[in-house]
Amino acid sequence: MSGLTYKDSGVDTALKADLLARLRKRVKAGRPEVIGGIGGFGGLFRAPSGKDLVLVATTDGVGTKTELARMLDRHEVVGTDAVHQSVNDAAATGAEPLFFLDYFATSKLDPAVFDRIVDAIAAACEASGCALLGGETAEMPGTYVEGAYDLAGFLVGAVERERLLDPASVREGDELIGIPSTGLHTNGYTLARAAVARGGDPLEVLRLPRPELRGGTLGDALLQPHRSYLSDLRALREAARVRAVAHITGGGWEGNLPRALPDGLGAVVDRAAWIVPPVFRVLASLGGVPEADQWDTWNMGIGLVAVVANGDEHAAVRALPDAIPLGRVEKAAGPRRVRFA
């Protein structure tokens, strides 16, 4: 039996080193606070100074949207998603992004796929005014299904303490302002994929032009990138008293809207205030997904809900042309705090 090298065992360290060298060129740039050339074991960033500054840290993975990105060779999308979902989580606390790191793991590194994803991450970081400060890449044969990968992001932002969005400041009668999503964003893809599988051969189901989607395909609709709400929230806070913000992610409406409310308060949401995008209706129909499961899993067309002070709803809608008044804050009616009307 011949000797066993690390490469024989399934890990190509030369390839990884090469990829990381290419990554490093893109990393440590994007903001003047980044300190390059020192400290290869961590990314260095000059600490923000300011009175009563708060750091906000978030982490999230892109979920099984990666499986669709693989099937349809659209890997860039999940790179953008990884950044935008974290930017939005930080922004929901009131923070502006400072820096981002990614964690990419797979059964076997494919340099072309990795490059496309990292390019998208770097572009999304730049567009968000966020430094790409580092990342880790792991090759784990036996842990990941062959060809599969996972992508998670970590983001640190900052906000002055008095600018923190605080659910405790929300009052009964405050108004809910919704901002449309681009689709499922990065949530509920396991349910979506199961629904697709019920429709027949998944690739065919994904590639079929559909009149409900104006001739578009379900694949395209499912691979829209997660919308960044950073500039929307900046504009909204300029125009209106924003009390708190809910990013509608995993867990759908009931799982997220109450996170922007204090104990004892709930929300009444007028489902007629917007038209649920057809991608959700197509998926629900393919899978026979019960209505309750749809709303507890997907964002149903609204990716972010801002709670603004009563009286500021018109200013909010003027500031954001696609914002939609959805309803208001009321006393919680029971254990479920979102009431649809």
Next chain:
Amino acid sequence: MSGLTYKDSGVDTALKADLLARLRKRVKAGRPEVIGGIGGFGGLFRAPSGKDLVLVATTDGVGTKTELARMLDRHEVVGTDAVHQSVNDAAATGAEPLFFLDYFATSKLDPAVFDRIVDAIAAACEASGCALLGGETAEMPGTYVEGAYDLAGFLVGAVERERLLDPASVREGDELIGIPSTGLHTNGYTLARAAVARGGDPLEVLRLPRPELRGGTLGDALLQPHRSYLSDLRALREAARVRAVAHITGGGWEGNLPRALPDGLGAVVDRAAWIVPPVFRVLASLGGVPEADQWDTWNMGIGLVAVVANGDEHAAVRALPDAIPLGRVEKAAGPRRVRFA
């Protein structure tokens, strides 16, 4: 065909919410800077203030050590590992840890396993003086091999700019001080597992008491937690002029020691300065792993190398009873910058 719920598709949101609620109790504690009760979409941490402060951000996964943790039902170990490896990476730049977030993803959530891992993470954070500020848990059937999981960590630390460890400050003739590892730490496990597989039935190979391991098993030797060098480095910097530090992780000696050296300089390391622990010899023998692959993959018994100013090596060794003078910094002899003598 009955309707398709999210749970039918393989994701149990109620279970995840329950686990995250339990996690949240452990999260947002551990340091006075943590701001609780606000901002469910991100962890909040009062920004450190100080002159010329630098934030240091690191991310790393625990790799396929998870596979051994599963086989031998020793999940706690990888929780500890996730924290210690990040603490060490940050400490290699001179930083003290501030806060940590984890990313845990699996084919199907097992609450008991998750709890054990998070308990270990929380304990390691506490012992490191680091807040556990958040985390994400993902259930991804179809991406992960059944029963498999991955665990990555993200840590932010801080250091005064003048206290940054800077490879550019290293001079020819500076001394190398090694600190022992507890084993492979979290690197080279795919090679180790392939070597084990060559020895026969993996479980039997892992559970066999071995005279080379003083009657211990390979399984126990491979599941020692990654050593934290935080207190060692504090003591070392008190006693000696530490110029730079290399954390010997993925890529072994050649992959890491040069990261603590400026261009043009290399290191001569006396292999007789310490005895390579038997776990490496057993693995190499089982797999027939070439000597070069061993040193380019594993730490071979030294998990961290500090570069101290010439003349301070005795002070360094007095400060750390288990520290070992390994060699010194010299002109780089060629493309490989670590020369073994």
